[in-house]
Amino acid sequence: MPSLFNSVPTPPRRIASGVAHVPGFLSLEQQHDVVEKARDLSRGHMKRPELKSGTMSVYMHMLGYRTLANLNHYERSPLDMPQWALHVGRAGLAAAAEVAPELQPWVASFKPEMLLINYYPPTATMGLHQDAGEESEAPIVSLSVGDSALFRLGNCENRNRPWHDVQLQSGDLLVFGGENRRAFHGVPKLYPGTLPADCGLREGRINLTIRQVNL
Numbered sequence: 001m002p003s004l005f006n007s008v009p010t011p012p013r014r015i016a017s018g019v020a021h022v023p024g025f026l027s028l029e030q031q032h033d034v035v036e037k038a039r040d041l042s043r044g045h046m047k048r049p050e051l052k053s054g055t056m057s058v059y060m061h062m063l064g065y066r067t068l069a070n071l072n073h074y075e076r077s078p079l080d081m082p083q084w085a086l087h088v089g090r091a092g093l094a095a096a097a098e099v100a101p102e103l104q105p106w107v108a109s110f111k112p113e114m115l116l117i118n119y120y121p122p123t124a125t126m127g128l129h130q131d132a133g134e135e136s137e138a139p140i141v142s143l144s145v146g147d148s149a150l151f152r153l154g155n156c157e158n159r160n161r162p163w164h165d166v167q168l169q170s171g172d173l174l175v176f177g178g179e180n181r182r183a184f185h186g187v188p189k190l191y192p193g194t195l196p197a198d199c200g201l202r203e204g205r206i207n208l209t210i211r212q213v214n215l
């Protein structure tokens with residue numbers, strides 16, 4: 001949805017303690033490149049996880065570490081995490097720490113070990129959950145490409161309000177760590193048709209999370 005307003009850069013912002021939103025972290029060219037890489041890695045692997053509550057609407061593929069039945073229990077994957085994800089993860093955390101200083105202590109020690117590729121078809125959503133499978137308290141680095149999404153971040157105790165609602169657009173970086181590392185979060189909706197023409201996707205959204213699993 002290119003418009004005059006889309007070309008006005010939104011500055012990086014601290015959403016809450018340990019939570020940073022960096023709009024436009026990836027250039028359009030980098031977005032396209034990330035989509036190509038994600039596509040190559042996940043061809044033939046994308047699966048909608050089956051949960052007790054039903055089949056998820058998001059397709060997932062994991063590298064470095066993976067989960068089987070329980071999304072909160074990791075095991076080493078035979079597929080290695082690609083090196084580029086390590087570099088993007090570290091660069092993302094460093095950029096986020098510029099606006100959320102609570103993340104600064106993690107910058108030097110961050111050891112990304114896992115890449116999760118999520119694909120959201122235009123109607124897909126992800127319910128509020130905690131990222132709890134990692135032993136490490138290192139921040140979660142998350143990148144978005146494709147349709148804009150509503151990202152909701154709550155508290156660490158339950159799914160109740162108040163929530164921080166953030167619109168994540170193609171190319172945006174979001175990092176959460178520190179006292180909000182275990183905050184409930186999810187994606188209640190996408191805004192179909194809002195993706196930039198040259199991002200590499202025709203519809204829907206790719207989200208990459210780069211994670212340290214072990215202490």
Ligand SMILES: O=C(O)CCC(=O)C(=O)O
Pocket residue numbers: 116118126131142151185186187207209
């Ligand atoms: O798609 C997103 O922005 C969030 C993904 C997420 O929370 C997860 O994969 O654990």
Ligand SMILES: [Fe+2]
Pocket residue numbers: 129130131185
């Ligand atoms: Fe999550």
